[in-house]
Amino acid sequence: MYHGAMEFFNVEHTDGKARAGVLKTAHSTIQTPVFMPVGTRGSVKSLSQHDLDELAPEIILGNTYHLYLRPGHELIEKVGDGLHGFMSWNKSILTDSGGFQVFSLSGLNKIMEEGVRFQSHLDGSYHLIGPEKSMEIQRALGSDIVMAFDDCPALPNTTEKIRDALERTIRWAKRCKDYELKPHQNLFGIVQGGLDLSLRVECLERLDEIGFPGMAIGGLSVGEKNDEMVELLTNFTPKMPAHKPRYLMGVGTPLDILNAVKTGVDMFDCVLPTRNARNGQVITSRGPLNIKNQQFKEDQGPLDPDCSCKVCKRYSRSYMRHLYTVGEYLAGQAITYHNIHFYLNMMREVRAAILSNKFDEYYENFYKSYKLGWKQ
Amino acid sequence: MYHGAMEFFNVEHTDGKARAGVLKTAHSTIQTPVFMPVGTRGSVKSLSQHDLDELAPEIILGNTYHLYLRPGHELIEKVGDGLHGFMSWNKSILTDSGGFQVFSLSGLNKIMEEGVRFQSHLDGSYHLIGPEKSMEIQRALGSDIVMAFDDCPALPNTTEKIRDALERTIRWAKRCKDYELKPHQNLFGIVQGGLDLSLRVECLERLDEIGFPGMAIGGLSVGEKNDEMVELLTNFTPKMPAHKPRYLMGVGTPLDILNAVKTGVDMFDCVLPTRNARNGQVITSRGPLNIKNQQFKEDQGPLDPDCSCKVCKRYSRSYMRHLYTVGEYLAGQAITYHNIHFYLNMMREVRAAILSNKFDEYYENFYKSYKLGWKQ
Numbered sequence: 167m168y169h170g171a172m173e174f175f176n177v178e179h180t181d182g183k184a185r186a187g188v189l190k191t192a193h194s195t196i197q198t199p200v201f202m203p204v205g206t207r208g209s210v211k212s213l214s215q216h217d218l219d220e221l222a223p224e225i226i227l228g229n230t231y232h233l234y235l236r237p238g239h240e241l242i243e244k245v246g247d248g249l250h251g252f253m254s255w256n257k258s259i260l261t262d263s264g265g266f267q268v269f270s271l272s273g274l275n276k277i278m279e280e281g282v283r284f285q286s287h288l289d290g291s292y293h294l295i296g297p298e299k300s301m302e303i304q305r306a307l308g309s310d311i312v313m314a315f316d317d318c319p320a321l322p323n324t325t326e327k328i329r330d331a332l333e334r335t336i337r338w339a340k341r342c343k344d345y346e347l348k349p350h351q352n353l354f355g356i357v358q359g360g361l362d363l364s365l366r367v368e369c370l371e372r373l374d375e376i377g378f379p380g381m382a383i384g385g386l387s388v389g390e391k392n393d394e395m396v397e398l399l400t401n402f403t404p405k406m407p408a409h410k411p412r413y414l415m416g417v418g419t420p421l422d423i424l425n426a427v428k429t430g431v432d433m434f435d436c437v438l439p440t441r442n443a444r445n446g447q448v449i450t451s452r453g454p455l456n457i458k459n460q461q462f463k464e465d466q467g468p469l470d471p472d473c474s475c476k477v478c479k480r481y482s483r484s485y486m487r488h489l490y491t492v493g494e495y496l497a498g499q500a501i502t503y504h505n506i507h508f509y510l511n512m513m514r515e516v517r518a519a520i521l522s523n524k525f526d527e528y529y530e531n532f533y534k535s536y537k538l539g540w541k542q
Numbered sequence: 543m544y545h546g547a548m549e550f551f552n553v554e555h556t557d558g559k560a561r562a563g564v565l566k567t568a569h570s571t572i573q574t575p576v577f578m579p580v581g582t583r584g585s586v587k588s589l590s591q592h593d594l595d596e597l598a599p600e601i602i603l604g605n606t607y608h609l610y611l612r613p614g615h616e617l618i619e620k621v622g623d624g625l626h627g628f629m630s631w632n633k634s635i636l637t638d639s640g641g642f643q644v645f646s647l648s649g650l651n652k653i654m655e656e657g658v659r660f661q662s663h664l665d666g667s668y669h670l671i672g673p674e675k676s677m678e679i680q681r682a683l684g685s686d687i688v689m690a691f692d693d694c695p696a697l698p699n700t701t702e703k704i705r706d707a708l709e710r711t712i713r714w715a716k717r718c719k720d721y722e723l724k725p726h727q728n729l730f731g732i733v734q735g736g737l738d739l740s741l742r743v744e745c746l747e748r749l750d751e752i753g754f755p756g757m758a759i760g761g762l763s764v765g766e767k768n769d770e771m772v773e774l775l776t777n778f779t780p781k782m783p784a785h786k787p788r789y790l791m792g793v794g795t796p797l798d799i800l801n802a803v804k805t806g807v808d809m810f811d812c813v814l815p816t817r818n819a820r821n822g823q824v825i826t827s828r829g830p831l832n833i834k835n836q837q838f839k840e841d842q843g844p845l846d847p848d849c850s851c852k853v854c855k856r857y858s859r860s861y862m863r864h865l866y867t868v869g870e871y872l873a874g875q876a877i878t879y880h881n882i883h884f885y886l887n888m889m890r891e892v893r894a895a896i897l898s899n900k901f902d903e904y905y906e907n908f909y910k911s912y913k914l915g916w917k918q
Contacts, residue, residue: 245861
C-alpha cells in the first residue's frame with residue numbers, strides 16, 4: 167500500500183520555499199523536484215526504453231486519452247498487465263486523466279455531469295469519459311500515480327466559468343476517490359480556480375477534505391501570461407499541504423520550472439524538450455539553440471559545450487544541422503536524447519543546490535547563463 | 543597503403559564456391575561474407591552511431607550523390623576531415639560512385655562522354671558528375687572503398703545499349719583509376735554487361751587489365767527476374783579473380799544473399815532491412831513478418847523468437863504493432879535495429895558455416911525455416 171502520505175512522500179530539506187523530497191511508488195524511488203518525460207502513446211517520442219534506461223528518469227508520463235483510443239486500455243491490461251509490462255518500462259508511470267486532451271484535441275465535446283462526450287480526433291467516433299471511465303482506464307493502465315478527472319477551462323475566462331469548472335472538478339474528484347484503484351496506485355487531486363487565489367485556495371481545501379496523497383496544480387499554462395502564472399504560484403504553492411507532493415501540470419521551459427521550484431513545486435511534466443527537439447530546438451546551458459540556423463553550418467562544436475551526454479560527446483552541430491536539414495531521423499532522436507538529458511540533469515542539480523542551501527545561487531547562475539544565447 | 547591485394551584481402555577458407563575472407567582497411571578488419579548497412583546521407587536511417595557500435599558492422603555505406611548535393615563534400619571534408627569524422631564513425635566506409643542515383647533519382651539526365659548531366663531531385667539545379675567529379679567527391683568523403691563511376695543500364699535492355707554502357711564503363715574506369723585518391727582509399731571496378739555472360743567476362747577482363755584491388759558486380763537487381771540474376775551469378779562469379787573481394791551491389795533479401803554467397807560473392811549492401819523496417823516489415827528466421835497485421839494485435843511474443851537482439855528481448859509484437867499503427871518513431875527505430883541485427887548475425891553464421899564446411903547445410907536449414915512464415 168502506497169497511499170499513506172508519510173510513507174509515500176517525505177520532504178528531506180527546504181531552501182527558502184524550494185523543497186527536496188523523496189517520493190516512493192511500487193516501481194521506483196523518485197527524488198524531487200522531478201521532471202517527468204512525456205510518453206504520450208506508450209513511448210517517449212524518438213527514444214527507446216534502452217535510451218530511457220541510460221537517461222534514468224525514475225518516472226515518466228502516459229496519456230489516458232491517447233492510450234484509451236489506441237490501442238485501448240483493455241488490450242494494454244490484457245497483453246502487458248498494464249502499461250509497465252506493455253511498454254517494458256519498470257520504473258514509475260504517471261497517467262493524466264484524459265480531461266485535458268478531451269478538451270484540447272477532440273472534435274465536438276460536451277461537458278455533462280456524467281463526464282465529457284467527445285468525438286475521437288482519429289475517426290470521429292463518439293466516446294464519453296467521466297470520472298469513473300477515467301479511473302477505469304487508469305486502473306487498467308496500472309500507473310503508479312493516477313490523476314483525478316477534472317474540468318480544465320482555458321484562460322483567460324469569466325469568473326463564472328472558472329467557478330463552474332471548480333465546482334465540477336470537486337464533484338468529479340469525489341467520484342474518482344470513490345472508485346477502487348489497484349493497491350499500488352496513488353490518486354492525485356487537481357486544483358483548479360484559474361488565476362484567482364481565493365478560488366484556488368477554496369478548491370485546494372475542499373479537495374484536501376476529500377483526501378488525496380498528492381495534489382496537482384491544473385489549469386495553468388493554458389493561455390495566461392507567464393507573469394500571471396508565476397504570481398499565482400508564488401502566492402498559492404506555499405498554501406498547499408507541506409507533506410504532500412505538489413505537481414504543476416504541463417510546465418514548462420527550464421526557467422518556468424526553476425520559477426515554480428522556487429515557490430515549492432515538486433513535480434513537472436512537459437512535451438517541450440521532446441516536441442521542440444523534433445523541430446530542431448536544442449535546449450542548452452545558454453538557452454535554446456535552433457539547429458537549423460546557418461551559423462551552425464560549419465560548427466564543429468557539440469550541441470551544448472556544457473553537457474556531458476553521449477550526443478554532445480559524439481556529434482557536431484554541423485553534422486546535426488545536416489541531419490536535420492535533410493530530414494534524417496537521427497536528428498530528432500539525438501536532440502531529444504540531449505534535451506531530456508538536459509532537463510533531468512538540471513533537476514538533479516537543482517536538488518543538489520536545495521540540499522546545500524544554494525538554490526538561489528544556482529537559480530541566478532542558471533538564469534544568467536540561459537539568457538546569454540548563442541547569437542553574439 | 544592498402545592497395546596491395548595480398549595485404550588488402552585474403553580468402554581464409556572456401557566451402558564449395560562460398561568463401562570466408564578477411565578484408566583490411568585503414569579503419570577496420572572486415573570478415574567476409576559481409577553485409578554493409580546503408581547510411582545514405584551520413585546516417586543509417588533510424589539508427590544512431592551508438593546503435594551501430596552495438597550492432598558492430600565493420601563497414602557501412604555512404605551515397606556520393608546524396609552527400610554531394612547535401613551537405614556537400616567540401617563541407618564534409620572541411621568539418622570532419624571526411625565522412626568518418628563528420629558522422630563520428632571510425633570503422634570502414636564504402637561510398638558508391640553516384641552513378642546509380644544520378645540515373646534513378648535525378649530529373650532530366652544526359653549521358654555524355656565527360657559524365658552525366660542531371661538535375662537535382664531536390665531543387666532542379668543542374669550538375670555534372672563524371673569519373674573525375676565522382677573521384678573528387680569520394681576523395682573528399684575519405685571512404686575506405688571508393689567505387690568507380692559506371693554506366694548502369696536498367697534491365698531488360700537491348701544488347702546495343704548494354705554493349706554501349708559496357709564500353710563507357712571501361713573508358714570511365716580508366717579515368718577513375720588515373721585520379722589520385724587518398725593513400726588509404728581503395729578503388730573498386732564495377733563489372734557491367736547485363737545478363738550476357740560473355741559481355742560480363744569481357745568487361746571483367748578489361749577492368750582487370752586496368753587494375754583494381756576489388757571488383758563489383760553492378761547492373762543487377764535493376765529489373766531482371768530473380769532467376770536470371772542467380773543464373774548469371776552462378777556462371778559469372780567463379781570467373782572473377784579469386785584473390786580480390788567480390789561485391790554484389792544493391793542485393794538483397796536474405797535468400798538473395800545466400801544464393802550469391804553460394805556462387806562466391808563476398809560483399810553486399812541493400813536498403814531492404816532499413817527501408818522495409820520503416821514500412822513495418824520485420825525480417826525473421828521464419829521469413830518477413832508484417833507487424834501491421836491484425837494477427838499480432840495481442841501477440842506477447844518477441845518480433846523473432848530466434849533472435850537475441852535487445853529489441854527482441856524487450857518488446858512484444860503487440861507493443862510494436864501498436865507503435866507502428868499510431869506512427870510512433872520507436873517502431874521504425876526498433877525494427878530497423880532488429881533487421882540490421884538479423885542481417886549481420888546471418889552473415890556471421892554464414893561465415894562460421896563456411897569455415898566449418900557446413901555452408902550447404904546452413905543454407906538448407908535457413909531456407910526451410912525462412913519459407914515457413916508466420917501465417918499457419
